[in-house]
Amino acid sequence: MTAFVPALRNLTVSAVALLAVAAASSPAQAKPEPKAPEEFVALRDVDPTIIQEMRYTTPHNFVGEPIDGYKKPMCILTEPAAKALHKAQRSLLRKGYSLKVYDCYRPQRAVDHFVRWAEDLGDERMKKEFYPHVNKSRLFADGYIAEKSGHSRGSTLDLTIVRLPALPTRPYIPGEPLKPCFGPRGERFPDNSVDMGTGFDCFDTLSHTDDPRIKGTQRAHRNLLRNALAKQGFVNLPEEWWHYTYKPEPFPGTYFDFPVARRSLQGR
Numbered sequence: 001m002t003a004f005v006p007a008l009r010n011l012t013v014s015a016v017a018l019l020a021v022a023a024a025s026s027p028a029q030a031k032p033e034p035k036a037p038e039e040f041v042a043l044r045d046v047d048p049t050i051i052q053e054m055r056y057t058t059p060h061n062f063v064g065e066p067i068d069g070y071k072k073p074m075c076i077l078t079e080p081a082a083k084a085l086h087k088a089q090r091s092l093l094r095k096g097y098s099l100k101v102y103d104c105y106r107p108q109r110a111v112d113h114f115v116r117w118a119e120d121l122g123d124e125r126m127k128k129e130f131y132p133h134v135n136k137s138r139l140f141a142d143g144y145i146a147e148k149s150g151h152s153r154g155s156t157l158d159l160t161i162v163r164l165p166a167l168p169t170r171p172y173i174p175g176e177p178l179k180p181c182f183g184p185r186g187e188r189f190p191d192n193s194v195d196m197g198t199g200f201d202c203f204d205t206l207s208h209t210d211d212p213r214i215k216g217t218q219r220a221h222r223n224l225l226r227n228a229l230a231k232q233g234f235v236n237l238p239e240e241w242w243h244y245t246y247k248p249e250p251f252p253g254t255y256f257d258f259p260v261a262r263r264s265l266q267g268r
Contacts, residue, residue, distance in 0.1 A: 060172035069107035106151030
């Protein structure tokens with residue numbers, strides 16, 4: 001019996017040590033992802049007719065890779081913004097057009113991804129398309145990249161218009177030759193939208209909504225988009241013809257970080 005006790009003690013110590021090692025080597029339990037407030041909705045649930053081409057879930061953007069936080073290619077917005085967009089869509093459908101969204105709610109982690117990319121001056125893989133005339137070291141100073149984005153508040157979106165019936169936009173092939181976003185329509189990356197004078201996310205002054213070089217049909221298209229949205233409470237960012245914010249915003253001072261995914265909408 002006396003010989004058994006030390007052996008039992010040694011066995012117990014060994015077992016505790018093994019449990020400690022196992023606990024130390026097991027991965028930390030992942031924190032649950034934040035959820036969207038109940039005021040957020042999936043745009044498709046409000047208006048399934050609006051075309052969605054969510055660029056940041058793909059490598060066809062100025063970074064050249066899918067962006068952090070975009071788990072699904074879906075548009076999420078605050079409910080008032082989504083309902084206002086639905087009204088704008090109805091007016092455009094009567095004229096033979098449809099809205100097409102490129103980006104809607106944007107989590108803060110995606111903005112952080114943009115910032116890291118902008119600070120890496122050696123990564124210029126998408127320069128020839130999205131910012132041919134801009135020195136990457138100037139992206140912050142010139143206002144193309146910032147540490148906060150109105151998109152993270154949930155009422156800002158990037159969009160265009162498409163003449164119906166809509167033809168699909170061909171997929172981008174990573175590594176394919178890039179063409180400047182401000183070139184003539186036939187020389188830019190193809191898009192099924194009407195001609196707005198530049199492609200989406202074109203870092204160039206030609207993207208300014210009222211740039212005087214934009215005339216004729218291109219000017220008419222920009223005005224068609226702006227007028228349809230302004231009637232429903234959307235305000236354009238003058239430096240980007242595609243960028244609009246619904247006013248008044250439900251969350252004017254809050255920057256959310258829940259991922260773009262159906263599960264973020266609390267089971268809705």
